Amino acid sequence: MNETAASLHFVFEVQGGDFNKAGDASSKVKKILQQIGADSTIIRRVAVACYEAEMNVVIHANHGHVSLSADVNRVVIIVEDEGPGIEDIEKAMTPGYSTAPDSVREMGFGAGMGLPNMKNCSTEMEIKSRKGVGTTVRMVFENA
Numbered sequence: 001m002n003e004t005a006a007s008l009h010f011v012f013e014v015q016g017g018d019f020n021k022a023g024d025a026s027s028k029v030k031k032i033l034q035q036i037g038a039d040s041t042i043i044r045r046v047a048v049a050c051y052e053a054e055m056n057v058v059i060h061a062n063h064g065h066v067s068l069s070a071d072v073n074r075v076v077i078i079v080e081d082e083g084p085g086i087e088d089i090e091k092a093m094t095p096g097y098s099t100a101p102d103s104v105r106e107m108g109f110g111a112g113m114g115l116p117n118m119k120n121c122s123t124e125m126e127i128k129s130r131k132g133v134g135t136t137v138r139m140v141f142e143n144a
């Protein structure tokens, strides 16, 4: 089944720099997946990856949204933002690589493990980015 044929679709806004609301979109995604009775392993993987992607918008971008398309066996998360973009995606994927400022590190973020975790948690991940424009991350989650 592809996105268009998915049984459910939601979009949640994410505001860059808003650490008070950070994580809200991923919490809502998790609740929806629990309500539709999605596989618990998939829910855990989506929750972790979606949280990391949402935090990247909060930490690194200006504004964005998380979109969820789901049925019981397949979840697609697309996180799209307006922001500085990622110049070198391969470098950004390196475990431990982070450009997060000290102010963000002091809050416990910026370990540089977000993108590698997202890759590990998802069945398929694709990043598209344009410097000075923004970034789109698409992740697909399926049962192994």
Ligand SMILES: Nc1ncnc2c1ncn2[C@@H]1O[C@H](COP(=O)(O)OP(=O)(O)O)[C@@H](O)[C@H]1O
Pocket: 052, 056, 057, 059, 060, 061, 081, 083, 084, 085, 086, 092, 093, 097, 098, 099, 100, 109, 110, 111, 112, 113, 114, 115, 116, 135
């Ligand atoms: N949405 C984004 N917009 C701009 N840059 C990003 C975005 N997501 C990730 N990056 C870049 O990739 C780096 C690595 O991301 P990540 O692995 O999540 O680590 P962290 O968020 O802890 O820095 C970030 O430090 C940043 O330079």
Ligand SMILES: [Mg+2]
Pocket: 052, 055, 056, 110, 112, 113, 114, 115
């Ligand atoms: Mg991150």
